[in-house]
Amino acid sequence: MGLKVETMVVQGRLLVRLEGELDVYQVDQVRAVMEQALDDSGSQTLILDLENMSFIDSSGLGVLLGRYKRLQASGGTMLAASIQPQVHTVFELSGLLKLIRIYPALSDALQNA
Amino acid sequence: MADNHIYMQLTSCSENVGVVRVAAAAFAAQADLTLSEIDELKVAISEAVSNSIIHGYENRQDGKIEVSMQRYADRLEFKVIDYGKGIEDIVLARQPSYSSDPERMGLGFVFMETFMDGLEVTSTIGQGTTVIMYKKIQMTGMH
Numbered sequence: 001m002g003l004k005v006e007t008m009v010v011q012g013r014l015l016v017r018l019e020g021e022l023d024v025y026q027v028d029q030v031r032a033v034m035e036q037a038l039d040d041s042g043s044q045t046l047i048l049d050l051e052n053m054s055f056i057d058s059s060g061l062g063v064l065l066g067r068y069k070r071l072q073a074s075g076g077t078m079l080a081a082s083i084q085p086q087v088h089t090v091f092e093l094s095g096l097l098k099l100i101r102i103y104p105a106l107s108d109a110l111q112n113a
Numbered sequence: 114m115a116d117n118h119i120y121m122q123l124t125s126c127s128e129n130v131g132v133v134r135v136a137a138a139a140f141a142a143q144a145d146l147t148l149s150e151i152d153e154l155k156v157a158i159s160e161a162v163s164n165s166i167i168h169g170y171e172n173r174q175d176g177k178i179e180v181s182m183q184r185y186a187d188r189l190e191f192k193v194i195d196y197g198k199g200i201e202d203i204v205l206a207r208q209p210s211y212s213s214d215p216e217r218m219g220l221g222f223v224f225m226e227t228f229m230d231g232l233e234v235t236s237t238i239g240q241g242t243t244v245i246m247y248k249k250i251q252m253t254g255m256h
Contacts, residue, residue: 002131023134024163025127055134055152057159058220059167086152093227094220 003053005030007037013113014043015106019052022060031063038067044076047109048100051082056090068099077101081109115183115190117143125166125176125195133162133180137191140182144189144250153228154189154248160221161193161244169197169242188230188247196241203234 003020014037022030038046046067056064068078081103083091091097103109119140123129137158141151162178170176179194200206207222226232229246236242 021131021134023127023130023159024167025130055155057156057163058224059159059163061220085149086156089149089152090156090224093224 002026003030005033007033009041009043010047010110012041012043013045013047013110014038014041015047015049017049017052021055022053022063023055023057024059027059027063030060031066034063034067035070038070044071044074045113046071046076046078047106047113048078048080049082049106049109050080050084050087051106053087054084056087058090058094061090061094061096065094065096068096077113079103079109079113081106115185117184119182121180123178123180124174125170125178125197126174127163127166127172129178130159130162130166134159136180137182140184141189141248144184146189146248146250150248154191157225157228157246158191158193160224161191161246164221164244165193165195165197165242168200169195171198184250187252188249190245190247193244194241199238199240200234200236200242201238203236207234 003018003022003026006017008015016034071078078100080100082105083102103112121133121136134155138151138155141154165178166172176195176197181192183190209219209223225246230249231247233245
């Protein structure tokens, strides 16, 4: 249980790495960290590294969707790399898969961002 | 008669969502579900308990939530009870995109319905909400 969030800027693009389980307990913290990182970096490209995110539910999805909407409103994009099966299923059912580009590995996402 | 039964009572703190999820996964693992079925169950139980906290108790941490898990020969049944404000219109609440918060997608009940084999919601305004959902399992041999 629990969730770790890390942010870094890679060649002008914001990379957000989420590890663990993202549910209602963690959403306020993750939202705040992501908003701050978007403000600080000024980046219009957000890459989610989800290799070690093992679980997400609708509360967690809401946080990602909120950041997607923010980026979309200013012409930015969101990508995700290394999605695990449970997260993939939830992204698919929610329609998020149609909104963001998915890459098998972080290196692919960085190349295409 | 249930073959096995777990009853949990918790306060409506959001960190308890993960505790119930882990318990539900461990309970389901006794029943030979696949990993992907257990993942589905984890989402459904997370949604039910999160709804109680976020909507039933409006994020107050002093509410009481009861969770019971029962294993029958043909199904696992999960019941989540809160004594919060209740749902005014259950039919509407079960529609996708029904949410008062723009950041939420209103998918809680959709996920419960999709990931479980049955879902029943009863609610009384001012008294609370009960969610009962079940997942079918392989019939266990007679003992």
